Amino acid sequence: MTDKKVWLITGAGRGLGVDIARAALAAGHAVVATGRDPGKVREAIGDHDDLLTTRLDVTRPEDARAAVEATLGRFGRMDVLVNNAGNFYAGFFEELSSEQVRSQIETLLFGPMNVTRAVLPTMRKQRSGLVLTVSSTAGIAGGMFCTAYAAAKFGIEGWVESLTPEIAPFGIRTMLVEPGFFRTELLTANSTTYARPAIDDYAERTRETVAAWSRMDGKQGGDPARLANAIIQLAGSDEPPARFAAGADAVQTLEAKANLLLRQADAHRKLSSSLAHDDA
Numbered sequence: 001m002t003d004k005k006v007w008l009i010t011g012a013g014r015g016l017g018v019d020i021a022r023a024a025l026a027a028g029h030a031v032v033a034t035g036r037d038p039g040k041v042r043e044a045i046g047d048h049d050d051l052l053t054t055r056l057d058v059t060r061p062e063d064a065r066a067a068v069e070a071t072l073g074r075f076g077r078m079d080v081l082v083n084n085a086g087n088f089y090a091g092f093f094e095e096l097s098s099e100q101v102r103s104q105i106e107t108l109l110f111g112p113m114n115v116t117r118a119v120l121p122t123m124r125k126q127r128s129g130l131v132l133t134v135s136s137t138a139g140i141a142g143g144m145f146c147t148a149y150a151a152a153k154f155g156i157e158g159w160v161e162s163l164t165p166e167i168a169p170f171g172i173r174t175m176l177v178e179p180g181f182f183r184t185e186l187l188t189a190n191s192t193t194y195a196r197p198a199i200d201d202y203a204e205r206t207r208e209t210v211a212a213w214s215r216m217d218g219k220q221g222g223d224p225a226r227l228a229n230a231i232i233q234l235a236g237s238d239e240p241p242a243r244f245a246a247g248a249d250a251v252q253t254l255e256a257k258a259n260l261l262l263r264q265a266d267a268h269r270k271l272s273s274s275l276a277h278d279d280a
Helices: 016-026 038-045 061-075 098-126 147-170 200-216 224-235 248-267
Strands: 006-009 030-035 051-055 080-083 088-090 129-134 172-179 192-194 243-246
Touching: 006 016, 006 061, 016 030, 016 038, 016 080, 016 224, 030 038, 030 061, 038 051, 051 061, 061 098, 080 098, 088 098, 088 147, 098 129, 098 147, 098 172, 129 147, 129 224, 147 172, 172 224, 172 248, 192 200, 224 243, 243 248
Parallel strands: 006 030, 006 080, 030 051, 080 129, 088 192, 129 172, 172 243
Antiparallel strands: none
């Protein structure tokens, strides 16, 4: 690949997607910025000679195929896919409806799958490319009020980890980005849907959690513009990392989970190791 690469970014109309698009353009790359409303995407990013905006609802495979066709029609190749589009259904599992859980997984897991499936034939033909997927620390360690979100993000982690050796022989790399708390729009009303309170046993914790997250909105420690620049830097390296813990809190989350898994593996080591057939 040349130094100037073609980036396709989903969810580029707000939040981190805008920052990634701006950083990629500033670094001299060409960008296909996508969203459900291309007009809002262009308004958010601004005009640029190397910018193409196009409609892409990640839950619609036909949109993904059309976005790839538009990319190839304008720039002739596809170098970096950024699976970034997302939303957040928050609440206790019993109060989240089955429709909300399915919608969460449809967007956060099947959405990136749809776009990646559309992109891979081009990258295989080129024998090069990077599939970069924005996951979350919620894909490493689950937490209260995040059952639907964590289910989707844990799915992302397993999918990308399994996809990696399938496409590596074609020169295609993968990279997972696991942000901690960044000052994006994830906790705003446009991105977060809270489960409707219906069960008294959860009512007090629901009020406390919603109030705490509402106070946090706009005050998160992470700077999305700095994260975007870090993503551009890592994507341009000879060996992009399989996982990038984004933020000091993300590093702590990964370390804590690794240590927890080691303790759990060791807790019943003798029993775990005694389950084979006698003739094995």
